[in-house]
Amino acid sequence: MAYNFNWDIMLSGEPAQWMWEGFVTTMQISTISLFCAMLLGIVICVFRMTPFKILQWFSLAYTEFFRNTPLLVQIFFWYNASHFVIPEGINDWMNDLYYWFPGPFTMFGHEFVGQWMLFNVEFICGVIALTVYTSAFIAEEIRAGIFSIPKTQLEASRAVGLSFMQAYRFVILPQALRIVIPPLISQALNLIKNSSLCMVIGVTELMFMASQVESYHGAPFEAFSAALLIYLVISLFVSFCITMYNKHFMIQVRY
Numbered sequence: 097m098a099y100n101f102n103w104d105i106m107l108s109g110e111p112a113q114w115m116w117e118g119f120v121t122t123m124q125i126s127t128i129s130l131f132c133a134m135l136l137g138i139v140i141c142v143f144r145m146t147p148f149k150i151l152q153w154f155s156l157a158y159t160e161f162f163r164n165t166p167l168l169v170q171i172f173f174w175y176n177a178s179h180f181v182i183p184e185g186i187n188d189w190m191n192d193l194y195y196w197f198p199g200p201f202t203m204f205g206h207e208f209v210g211q212w213m214l215f216n217v218e219f220i221c222g223v224i225a226l227t228v229y230t231s232a233f234i235a236e237e238i239r240a241g242i243f244s245i246p247k248t249q250l251e252a253s254r255a256v257g258l259s260f261m262q263a264y265r266f267v268i269l270p271q272a273l274r275i276v277i278p279p280l281i282s283q284a285l286n287l288i289k290n291s292s293l294c295m296v297i298g299v300t301e302l303m304f305m306a307s308q309v310e311s312y313h314g315a316p317f318e319a320f321s322a323a324l325l326i327y328l329v330i331s332l333f334v335s336f337c338i339t340m341y342n343k344h345f346m347i348q349v350r351y
Contacts, residue, residue, distance in 0.1 A: 102315060106322050111309045115319075118305030119326055125219060125301060126288045129226035133287065134280075136227060137234030142264055144239055155235070162232035168293050170229055174221040175297040222294035230287045237279045241272035281338045285331050292327075302326060 105111050143155035162170070245268060253263035295304035302323050309319035 102318060105313060105315050106318050111313055114305040114309055115322055118300060118302035122291055122301040125222055125294060125299065126291050129223050130284055130287050132227040133230040133234055136231035137238060140231060140235040141238040145242060159232045159235055162229050167229050167290055171225040171293055171297060174225045218298045221297060222299045226287055226290060230283055233283050234280065237276045238272055241276035242268055244275055245271050281335065285334060288330055289327060
């Protein structure tokens with residue numbers, strides 16, 4: 097039996113609102129996770145480069161563990177198993193956040209309810225999982241950028257009186273971050289796409305909403321095609337912005 101395509105269903109009414117809400121949630125969880133992953137990745141990288149063996153071992157164990165275990169397993173761990181290792185007070189605080197921000201509220205002409213808002217335990221667990229997973233890769237990318245900088249710059253920084261941390265803060269890291277922008281683009285895009293896995297714990301992001309449209313309105317091809325196009329547009333937009341940044345601010349190597 098031929099499938100009757102109904103694209104109009106995705107352009108108005110409840111499906112369109114659900115997809116918009118999923119898009120907003122995807123951007124929220126991706127932006128927050130990327131920001132946190134960048135900060136954490138820099139810290140882990142600096143730990144790896146310090147002369148202190150304990151910090152070196154910790155950063156090595158951190159990167160190897162989170163890079164070599166599936167993200168989906170990590171998401172389930174933070175949502176279902178983390179309460180066994182995280183202090184009870186923190187878990188109670190995470191569970192209570194949902195009740196501190198009840199819906200509904202209106203944004204861009206659409207009404208949003210508390211079920212999908214930023215501060216709930218599902219969203220926070222998703223952010224934690226995406227952050228620690230991506231930060232392990234970012235730490236290694238930044239470390240590779242640091243190795244590309246001549247060691248004489250660190251030695252010169254120490255010679256003029258800068259401490260180890262000051263040398264990294266003011267001399268090494270600024271150069272390394274500019275060098276590793278291209279690989280960091282890939283990590284940012286991977287994080288945005290990986291955010292779709294958070295649907296398994298109830299984060300109402302884009303894939304969750306597409307599945308909901310498929311279940312309630314019987315339009316699987318239209319719903320998931322729309323999700324694919326939205327992810328494609330997001331990825332192309334991020335790539336374009338970073339390409340423009342590289343064109344104007346990337347370090348130019350002249351021979």
